Amino acid sequence: MIAMGAMDSMFKDFKLIAGRPVYIQVQDYMKHLIIKSALQGGQKLPSTRELSTLLKVSRNSIIAAYAGLEDDGFAYAVPGQGNFVAMTTPGSVTVASRPMNWQDHLSGHARLAEELDLMKRGIRAEKGTISFTSIAPDESLFDLDNVKRAFMDRMAVEGNVLLNYGYAKGYKPLMDYLRLYLEHKGVDMKGKDMLITNGFTEGLDLVLSALDHRHGSVLCENPTHHTAIKNLKLHGFGITGITMERDGIHLGELEQALAEGEYDCAYFVPSYHNPTGIVMSPEKRQGLMKLMAGYDIPVIEDGFNEELRYSGSHVSPLIATAGAGNSVIYLGSFSKVLFPGLRVGWVVADEELIYYLESLKRARTIHTSTLDQSILYQYLHNGNLEKYLKKARAEYKRKYELTLACCKEFLPYTALSGDGGLHLFVAFAEGFKTRELLEACRAQGVIFTPGDQFYTDGGGQHTMRLGFSRVRDAEIRKGIQIIGRAATRQLMG
Template sequence: MSRPAPKSPLSGRLGRIDSSPVRDLLALIDRPEVISFAGGLPCPELFDVDALRGAFDDVLSSAQARRALQYSSTEGDPALRDLLARRLTTRGLRTSGDELLVTTGSQQAISLVATALVEPGDVVLVEEPTYLAALQCFRLAGARIVPVRSDEDGLDPDALREIAERERPTLLYLVPTFANPTGRTLTGPRRHAVAELAASHGFWILEDDPYGELRYRGEALPPLSSYPGAENTSIYLGSLSKIGAPGLRLGWLRAPAQLLRALTIAKQATDLHTSTIDQSAAARYLTATDLDARIRTLTDAYRPRRDAMIEGLAGIAPQGTTWTDPDGGMFIWVRLPDGVDTTQLLRRALTHDVAFVPGAPFYPAEPDPSTLRLSFSTYRPEDITEGMRRLGRALSEALAPAPA
């Protein structure tokens, strides 16, 4: 006897969400001959493998080994939370361990916040352009995503004020330091203005800060969440993915007590807790390692890679091209002259064994098809130089006049 098929294979929410073009692109270009500027990937040669191996060995050789392999509390390893809290405090955001929730990467933290705060139809504001996986999370929650204009100094507070008065948003999501995808940093005066606007208009700030410690020049700015007005309106997200190793999948969020409890319940319903052994090893690693020295190793390696990409762009970019010159992070945002479609350009670039991410997916509304994102963190300067030459050849072909 035949059985009826399920009414629908997908929920309406999931059916409206596209796969990440970056993840799809990484799968497509997994060939050793391709120089890929597509993924925002830390350089694997710089992973602190020996020290991380030692941390896992120490945990598994200790009297606490069986505890580290057992179920644990949702909030996270107390020793790890205390270490992270002390580090946040030294960076200007006074924090205690009980204000933190350890998450399975900061990506999970975005999802938890969307679950706890966003009802279908609620307005979520984002800087334009913005991190595309955050857009996925908010779309899955049924949010109405409204872009806010940004420029070389980050989110424009005047535009934010006008939109906040009109839209009555629930949440503002932004990456204020070395933003993904643009590499821009929100200035100090603008941080003050954004914090004050959140307090006066009653919306939450979701500050995503995975890149903030990867600074190559200039003075560090304290987190946006530390500015007056943000005390009771901000949620701060951090991660070990860019300064440690992304395979650990360790992130954290800091939130006011009442919201933190709701976020903890949301995490209980999601995965119960983040890997106990990974948290224990991370705590051991952070205790035994001079993390500031490790970060200096990373910035000393990434700085010349950024410089090589900027120099390469200057040599290949057609007239009218603009690009960001970031003080840190992993990304350079490029805008080619009007009429160049970077999705079409990517197809041509792949024939030259070089890749990037077209800019369109980073826009929540009307995209700018002439934009693209380049990541400089994965390759050595000489490989970046060669990759830019390949991209230059693709550009020359794309811009060549059509034969008569």
Template sequence: MSDQAPPLAAAPVPALAARAARTGSSPVRDILALTARPEVISFAGGLPAPELFDAEGISAAFREVLAQAPQRVLQYSTSEGDPALRAAVAARTTARGLVTDADDLLITTGSQQGLTLLATALLEPGDVVLVEDPCYLAALQIFSLAGARVVAVPTDNEGLDPAALDEIAARENPKLLYVIPTFQNPTGRTLSAERRAAVAEVAARRGLWIAEDDPYGELRFEGEPQRWVASFPGAEDRTVLLGSFSKVMAPGLRLGTLRAPAGLRRACVIAKQAADLHTSTVDQAAAARYLTACDLDAHLARVRGAYRERRDALLAGLSAALPEGSRWNRPAGGMFVWATLPAGYDATALLPEVVRHDVAYVPGAPFFAGRPDPAAIRLSFVTHGPAEIGEGLQRLRAGIAAARRAG
């Protein structure tokens, strides 16, 4: 007779939270994983051109703060963020037309964390969030994880439709509107001053918060800068302005900013304490030093010049690369061109064959919170130089043609 006890019948572990189960992976991230091979010319990810990073200036900033104050920059810090960095960002924000004090700002681990903190502080499960249709993918993920009900607001070639916004806000009683008014992701569109004023008026009259995301605003190639929605009458006390260093300095720093009215900002600080305590002390100190010692505006002028040339190269080659009857826009800045293939084309179905030709784009369908457009695609023009863009467009033409033949 054996002395061994019978094997334990283990019960299954509890299921994932419903919010995790219902929220899918980012299609852009999945595509980037498939196209990581160096021979692939990718129009998929919104990756800033690495050769344009001011690596020397950023390296010098890190060396200086580590040499001058290693005990401080390697230590824990406050949740609100480095005072010098907040002061520098406040000065730049004020210079761009929105009076801002350092105490109005919270430093975040990328602007995407700012939106996550806002959702944590503001949204209860079931709350309605209005978004542009199509919308930034990560925002859709964040609102899904918060348990919000996302309602799409129609757009046209000029961006969000304020009349539709008013009608939907009256019907749905939303708590928050999320917008990227300048060089929107994924479409590259920019709201006019008239539409910005109308959005502010609707938000004030219907009683909702605005999350204004502005990662691309300083990447303007032509035309006059637009005022932030936060500066229009009716929006001042209800707008959260999200900023980012990813597109103007380097995404690897993972630095963003959140500007919000005092009560909501304090709630976001508490959410940040629970999330990660504070953003990297040394990264913040180096960014603050860079803004003091280097000319960010001169660096941005170089970046804008290069990106303008790349946009023009992409636009010049699209008529030969895409099927006859395709349409696309001409953004005045930012990182993306939004194109639509002719009726009957499915950008998602075409993609596997396109990738086999060592080129990639992002299908537009996942960006829609409402009814998706299967023929839409997003093309990023910033990662590669004009010669590579030309080669990539030739591959794209061949890939689409092969996919159509195979289909």
């Protein structure tokens, strides 16, 4: 039994927080004291009346807390005598062992993943920094009420179903919706099927796992999406990058590469190409697919942000351009368009490939969050995408034009690309180092993404990507002005 004075000081740091049952808070607190050995095995606990006074909570809460402690093996009751700390509490009996040196147990794959992890090599920005590194959506545009309504609507329809196991392929109402959505983009869904994934990234990872590696080589645009470069490398592929022109990939260079090499697949980003922001022209899409039709090479199409296109005229994705052809694997997602936090993407491809991808998906993550899928479905069904896109396109277009104007006014660039979307790509004179520019700008509170990380061949050291989606108007102007001054100084010096 502890003296009341000792207990006074022992229990005085207990603080109630809102929204969590009081008895659970008491229980947590007592467990903490027991684990830290502030209360020891065999020691008598304060009576429920005493503890109620000490912690200033109701005696019922203490009674419930003591019952919980007993259930969890932290305490025991002796009838007529009170409650005692258990002699052997969780964690009190342990086995001594030599510490393991984890470096001895890591795979080369894990080391490579860490080495290629840009988030671990990235630029740390202090608070208040103007950051052009993100191309995530502007969360102030989010229509939270529609998301809440979608959740409540769907929970009312089939809450029990949503919270239990779903199917590896995906949540059927969402797949039905997306099938129609893709048909409206001109995709011939006959003989094709769909797999829902945890966003674009899982889709790409599964597809790269499913493809044969006999040539160990992949074709893509140069520069291209850095996550794709990382995952291609992690899957052991060598990368042949094809130069980008103002309207998309250089077809002549592609033709030559196709004639000279052997490839397991090709990866293209026809809409809002990352990092250049270029939308491949309809003519080039036709040309590209005509060229690829002569080769037996699967084409992975990254549908990145095609929904954000501002212009009225329709541009078909490659998978639509391919018509009844079955060589294109389309990776779609609304992540950047709607809500990245909902991890939902989809793969559309020949039904035979999807059949194998389904098994891979099941082995990796069983299935994609049904809640995420069902909220997305209901949000789409309720007609919110159309309304949201109207608002988002207008806002991003405004920001795009502002960013473009600021670049033209302040930056000593040699080339500038970006047909809209969420970012622009800037090239300075050959020999210019944007990593040096970044150092100078960071010291003045402005950061951006150096372009070299998007290149497949170590090039692009004179380039940078400016993501404007999450930067406020005044800061776009101020930030680009600072970059411009630093770049001019660097060019002169």
